[in-house]
Amino acid sequence: MVNLMFIIFAGVTVLGALGAILNRNTVNAAMSLLVCLAGVAGLFIQLDAFLLAFLLILVYAGAVVALFLFIIMLLDVKGSLGGLNRSMGTVATLVAVALMIAGVAAFLRHANLPSVETPMSVGVGSSLKAYAELLFTTYLLPVEVVGFLLLSAMLGVIALSRKLS
Amino acid sequence: MIQSSLFAYIGLSAVLFAIGFIGVLIRRNAIVIFMSLELMLIASTLALVAFSKYNQTMDGNVFVFFILTVAAAEVAVGLAIVVALFRQKQTIQVSELDSLKH
Numbered sequence: 657m658v659n660l661m662f663i664i665f666a667g668v669t670v671l672g673a674l675g676a677i678l679n680r681n682t683v684n685a686a687m688s689l690l691v692c693l694a695g696v697a698g699l700f701i702q703l704d705a706f707l708l709a710f711l712l713i714l715v716y717a718g719a720v721v722a723l724f725l726f727i728i729m730l731l732d733v734k735g736s737l738g739g740l741n742r743s744m745g746t747v748a749t750l751v752a753v754a755l756m757i758a759g760v761a762a763f764l765r766h767a768n769l770p771s772v773e774t775p776m777s778v779g780v781g782s783s784l785k786a787y788a789e790l791l792f793t794t795y796l797l798p799v800e801v802v803g804f805l806l807l808s809a810m811l812g813v814i815a816l817s818r819k820l821s
Numbered sequence: 822m823i824q825s826s827l828f829a830y831i832g833l834s835a836v837l838f839a840i841g842f843i844g845v846l847i848r849r850n851a852i853v854i855f856m857s858l859e860l861m862l863i864a865s866t867l868a869l870v871a872f873s874k875y876n877q878t879m880d881g882n883v884f885v886f887f888i889l890t891v892a893a894a895e896v897a898v899g900l901a902i903v904v905a906l907f908r909q910k911q912t913i914q915v916s917e918l919d920s921l922k923h
Contacts, residue, residue: 696867708882
């Protein structure tokens, strides 16, 4: 049996992503992004990354999509699906996407990837302790840098949202 | 037992990235372009988690942790810029925002 759950979640993810970029109504696009995120969270659970699935739902679905919806409703703008009428834009889009797909296909053909997955040793991807150990030893400096990034982003948002005189 | 290969996850990640990429190129609404950018970030995240699983390490998962943080900061700043832009120009259609073009 092929992995049925992978097919279901992959289908949900791709359909949600297509809905997010093709929907004319911006609110519906944000809702489709939510569906896509749910699919990705399901895939994370399949990959034993339970904490990341939980964080994805919490951070993206809880904070990011809610922020998007808030801004969409605040600004009340119409989404338009333009751009494909200009021939140069169409050609450039098609060429760029074809190049990217060709690159990934070449990688997948020559990379000699394992065809069947090896079972994960217990507790490697799922335990909080493993995350904490890496975050506080190997990746301690990036944690500090990300903290500083969050602080500067917060200050930047405050500076941007002041009334311009 | 899960039988789907790394191949499938990387392929799905590439497809998601391509969808986000097309979205950035064909849409004219700044908010939808932002959503497409998020889609591309999520696609790279999926590839990282898949590689992490197949290499039996935690490093990919920890990188995804950082990507989530940076994405949250990016969305906050980006949407603040969109709101500031709308206040000034009364539009967020990128085809009408061409003050730097001439």
